[in-house]
Amino acid sequence: MSSSTPSAASVVCSGLHFAWPDGTSVLEDLHLTIGPGRTGLVGLNGAGKSTLLKLIAGELTPTEGSVRTTGEVGHLPQTVHLDTALRVDEALGVAATRAALRAIEDGDASEENFAAVGDDWDVEERSRAALDQLGLEHIGLDRTIGEVSGGEAVLLRLAALLLSRPEILLLDEPTNNLDLAARRRLYDAVGSWNGVLVVVSHDRDLLRRVDRIADLRDGEVRWYGGNLDAYEEALAAEQEAAERTVRAAEADVRRQKRELAEAHRTLAKRVRYGDKMYATKREPKVVMGARKRAAQVSAGKHRILHEERLREARERLDEAAEAVRDDDEIRVDLPHTAVPRGRTVLTLRGVELRCGARAGLDLHGPERVALVGRNGAGKTTLLRTIAGELAPVAGEAVAYVPLRYLPQRLDVLDDALTVAENVARFAPEATDNRVRARLARFLFRGARADQRAGTLSGGERFRAALAALMLAEPAPQLLLLDEPTNNLDRASVRQLTTALESYEGALVVASHDIPFLREIGITRWLLLDGELTGVDPL
Structure with a gap:
């Protein structure tokens, strides 16, 4: 598994914006450059990882900004559907080349057949090698796909990508549905890749085989050198430092509150002293009035100074808290x-x-x-x-x-309906308030409950399907x-x-x-x- 010109391939995203037709924003002003090597793209469900891969592959059009790729792009989507009526060679994209090759072997030396074959005279050998590499040697090129398993569908789609020899390969949760033997084959394929590879995955063993981690969070990408283990070590150090900063900021806020309270007490004391002096008339009225006003001004400035310090301390605390991940x-x-x-x-x-x-x-x-x-x-x-x-x-x-059954492909949801409407289908007696209260526990709060199922990420779709299943009666x-x-x-x-x-x-x-x-x-x-x-x- 390798690309033909890895050093020249790249992906550049400039000012990238994307929103769904209903106005739901996914990415805003994203700037990203990806060069040769294996990149693991991580982030919370719904952060936009799958959407980003589709934008790079040209399957979605940016709302604003641009995506520029240097080299052919191959994309393995998160969910793979193959027409069961197809022959295997059609699914691999080599049917026309095989047909032309056989026609030439049978004596039809037409220009069209030679053009269809091009330089790909070993297409059958390469196709069988790609199937063998992924453990699909039992599936012949002339057989129809039939009802293949989810894992075999993923492997067939991956084999088709390998045969097309892309310079840029995008893999979205490629180990989903794969058994242990197939996962090992995929790990080997990723480990030998030397072009541009971007993989979205929650598979720890797979992410241990990448060169760098790109963390997509709040619409921005932060880069971490090394594989998943190095990323988690760096992230843990960052979080420890962030939490220390929060503790220091909290201590500063408490100190500023104490000093502000002391400033208020000092002002009140000075006011009481001035009132007492004024009442006893120990000094001329003009002098006492001037002293009272000066004391009030001085104490007022003191109070304002501490109020400003408290405001600044709270701002520092807010900034520090934002750096701590509370996913x-x-x-x-x-x-x-x-x-x-x-x-x-x-x-x-x-x-x-x-x-x-x-x-x-x-x-x-x-x-x-x-x-x-x-x-x-x-x-x-x-x-x-x-x-x-x-x-x-x-x-x-x-x-x-x-009993309740949560299927692998999560096809219990109607893509045209909102999340709340889907859940209500399974619990027709439940009130709208009850549906939304349950959805909030699945992180579909407010407007997110009104998002159409067809626009959900894979993880969001799982949450919505599980909510529907558990709310059912x-x-x-x-x-x-x-x-x-x-x-x-x-x-x-x-x-x-x-x-x-x-x-x-x-x-x-x-x-x-x-x-x-x-x-x-x-x-x-x-x-x-x-x-x-x-x-x-x-």
């Missing part, structure tokens, strides 16, 4: 959904899935099951079958408690989650983990994120590989 995190308040220990929650009897896999299972509350396996093994198909969205080829899946006693950490920033993953720790129902989670699975207290690990079998923790 909002989703605060998922799961409803009380306790399931008695030992109660049967779900039964799979002789279930055969559409993909050919078989599954048998008895799940008792409040068990926590991790569903693992390679891409294409049928994990999503199994969850959809349990949820009742797909009928099994044979057998039956019976749930004995209310009845509340779930069985949660089915399909790759729930995809598209979430690290702060949101931590908060989701905390929320699920307090959930008292049964849980089935399909995920390749092993650290996340360990943190949420999985009690049983199941591997889907033709059959559903128990495995030891990975």
Whole structure:
């Protein structure tokens, strides 16, 4: 995996502004230059990372400003959809070249065929090598894609990009839906890249393979040399210094308040003394009046001086506080959904899935099951079958408690509706105030609740979908989650983990994120590989 002319490639954003048609602003006056090397673009969900990549790729048009790229750009979006009717070579973008090559081999030496082939005489070898590199050797070039898994769709799209040999490669959450073996292949590909590469990801292992970190925050990018570990070390030092500054500023404000209070006491004392002298007439009236006015003026100046110092101290405190990151995190308040220990929650009897896999299972509350396996093994198909969205080829899946299913692609939302309207669809009896109160806990406050779902970032879309799921009636006693950490920033993953720790129902989670699975207290690990079998923790 390499680019042809890495030293000449670059990305320059000048005065970049972007807002959605409804007026929601995403980026304002952004200036950014990206040269050769591997750049990890990080930031909170909704900061504009995916939007920035789409602007660089030319898929979105800036509201103001400009984006200039030197070199061909390849973009792997956060969500990949492939037409299942396509042949693999069509998905890879080499169908026309292959057809022309075969025509020449069959004796049709027309100019059009030679023009279509160009210098790409080894197109088939390169295509198979790209598939092999990404673990897709089982998918032939002449086969139709069919219902590939989410992970295989990502890998096919990435293979197509590698075949086009871009000088600038943009990857948006590329490890989403990839199994462990596929992630390692992607890590190797990123590690060998020598052109311009920009990767948006919450995958710690992937971000450890970049050369620098670009932190997009409040519409500005701050650069940090080194990989994720170096970035977090530098950020921790910055935050420690910022917190020391805040403590010093708070102490200064307290001192200025004390001195201002003392100034008020001094003024009051001088006024009382002047009134007393005036009342006893110990000195001529003119002299006493002059002294009283002088004392008042002097004390007044003293008070004004301390008031000004207090105002300045408060301003310094505000500036110091702004430097301390207090990132909002989703605060998922799961409803009380306790399931008695030992109660049967779900039964799979002789279930055969559409993909050919078989599954048998008895799940008792409040068990926590991790569903693992390679891409294409049928994990999503199994969850959809349990949820009742797909009928099994044979057998039956019976749930004995209310369940909710959060799909991998978060397609439970209607893009044309606002966040609040989407949530209200799942809870028609809930008042608007209740809907908005719940959404506020998912960081959709005020106008953000009126943002259309189609304009949300991946992490925002997850929050909206989870809010809709948890507000639905009845509340779930069985949660089915399909790759729930995809598209979430690290702060949101931590908060989701905390929320699920307090959930008292049964849980089935399909995920390749092993650290996340360990943190949420999985009690049983199941591997889907033709059959559903128990495995030891990975």
